[in-house]
Amino acid sequence: MTSNRQALLKSRPFGLVTSENFEFVDTPIAEPGEGEFQVKVEAISIDPAMRGWMAEGKSYIPPVGLGEVMRAGAAGHVVKSNHPKFEVGDAVSGMFGVQQFINSNGAMVAKLDESQASLERWIAGLGMPGMTAYFGLLNVGEPKEGDTVLVSAASGAVGSIVGQIAKIKGCRAVGIAGGPEKCRYVVEELGFDACVDYKAGNLYKDLREACPKGVDVLFENVGGEIFNTELALMNVFGRIVLCGLISAYNATEMPKALTNLRFVLTQRLKMQGIIVFDFAKDYPKAIEELGRWHAEGKLKLREDIREGGIDAYPDVLNLLFSGGNNGKLVLKV
Amino acid sequence: MTSNRQALLKSRPFGLVTSENFEFVDTPIAEPGEGEFQVKVEAISIDPAMRGWMAEGKSYIPPVGLGEVMRAGAAGHVVKSNHPKFEVGDAVSGMFGVQQFINSNGAMVAKLDESQASLERWIAGLGMPGMTAYFGLLNVGEPKEGDTVLVSAASGAVGSIVGQIAKIKGCRAVGIAGGPEKCRYVVEELGFDACVDYKAGNLYKDLREACPKGVDVLFENVGGEIFNTELALMNVFGRIVLCGLISAYNATEMPKALTNLRFVLTQRLKMQGIIVFDFAKDYPKAIEELGRWHAEGKLKLREDIREGGIDAYPDVLNLLFSGGNNGKLVLKV
Secondary structure, three states, X not given: OXXXXXXXXXXXXXXXXXXXXXXXXXEEEOOOOOOOEEEEEEEEXXXXXXXXXXXXXXXXXXXXXXXXXXXXXXXXXXXXXXXXXXXXXXXXXXXXXXXXXXXXXXXXXXXXXXXXXXXHHHOOOOOHHHHHHHHHHHXXXXXXXXXXXXXXXXXXHHHHHHHHHHHHOOOEEEEEEOOHHHHHHHHHHOOOOEEEEHHHOOHHHHHHHHOOOOEEEEEEOOOXXXXXXXXXXXXXXXXXXXXXXXXXXXXXXXXXXXXXXXXHHHOOOEEEEOOHHHHHHHXXXXXXXXXXXXXXXXXXXXXXXEOOOHHHHHHHHHHXXXXXXXXXXXXXX | OEEEEEEEEOOOOOOOOOHHHEEEEEEEEOOOOOOOEXXXXXXXXXXXXXXXXXXXXXXXXXXXXOOOEOOOOEEEEEEEXXXXXXXXXXXXXXXXXXXXXXXXXXXXXXXXXXXXXXXXHHOOOOOHHHHHHHHHHXXXXXXXXXXXXXXXXXXXXXXXXXXXXXXXXXXXXXEEEOOXXXXXXXXXXXXXXXXXXXXXXXXXXXXXXXXXXXXXXXXXXXXXXXXXXXXXXXXXXXXXXXXXXXXXXXXXXXXXXXXXXXXXXXXXXXXXXXXXXHHHHHHHHHHHHHHHHHHOOOOOOOEEEEOOOHHHHHHHHHHHHHOOOOOEEEEEO
């Protein structure tokens, strides 16, 4: 039997996640049964949505139960197989959890072509963040050539791709990020037309300058005061893709009021929430198009790969909320 | 020359409107010029949107200027005419303002058939409130048979029609109103399936009981804490028609936080603001259908007609915000 390091959810966090919320255990894992294979997990996708999965209450999927392995998308290689369609050595991705090994019957597991992209990229720009950016912007945001597309958390896994797709579609892409270094990255390396540093303290004024024709499509990842400010810049019949509200995920105090909600009414805005799983049947189309743009040099993808293994999970997750990452966060196992 | 009593906006209100915000003047009105006619205004439509028209800042139309006649939809009869298409005695409606007389060249003026409905009804259920309910619910809310449709301010001009159209379309119609008498009216006279009294103090619990299958379409007229509570009841892929935010129109303090905005994301809701003028080209279709439902007894329309003339305008307007009206408010001149 193989020893399997796992992160089990021990308690529901209040505010930021800490190591105290997890129990790290070495559990022996059985041999894969008939029709099963065993995956050695090598790269775990670190996503803001994980914070929501730890919380109780109504959401789009049930919360992770106390004592259960923390839910996570991940990639690795098949190391043992009694499954006719998965061979030892195959690269695969799936919801493998924050652990070293898992036995699977193949349901919801995708094979990855490592000649096209690394394991990390397959769970990053060509995985959920890429799908989220693609369907959120194109299906919900409906950008038209010449539109101004504003993206919060623009240097993040999803935001960085949203702005680049906006450019491909002939739009003006404006980002919001924290600090001059991230803003420089967003403009100079990703090719956004402008990026506003929300930490500089003049968000409304700076956004007005960066969006002289107002905002037609807002791709929202942050919420809170940043969202409230953005609302005041929306053009008539603008579209808001509500993808994330990261400012609220660790909140322990009441947020401020959304005083600018009235612009949804007076500007006749359409705001729509998006969960990427709803677009699952069209993933192949998105992967093909994102892959092509990437091969043509029109789409830059970047992973921020962290070492430390299973035990580093809480600290690496918190980088998302402190803004300590730059690009899609991946934890190497 | 005819003496014309007018309500001029003197100052921009802070909180509730008072008589101090208006100057009531008797201005002589000239004879109508070539191609013009003169209307004697007899009924003025009193609408929540008026409060917004008095405020400065970006909105869907410019604010009423200081010293200008207060903007209002109204109806009356032609009393003098030099216009080939409008004769003395014609009943007409238009944006005539809070005043007794106006000269018009006919632009944006509709002729009314008094054999079908009274002047008051033509600016009520068959006017803007009817159009707002019709297009907001059907074009934006997209109700399907069997859906639960929740309507705030359900006894009001728009809400009362929304719920009745929902019933015609085979939906469960649930209202929210203030006090047992309004709730009784909404259920027993308008035919909603249920109505929750938000003043009873158990809004979330009472709404859960009234909407056992959750809410598919929310027609929102109120905003604030009521809206925040409703958000927690929305079903996956629900639609929110943002028609009004009356709780905020006279606010002098910060509202509370919209803590349930996350449900827009997790439930993949679509929220869209609506201004009735955007549907102007389809008004005739709506008037025909509303008129037919009314004639068939499927749609009850009720006006709350107040006396007092031009000088009563501020007090009658405030009935909307105190909940003192029951049905569409009309001021008789």
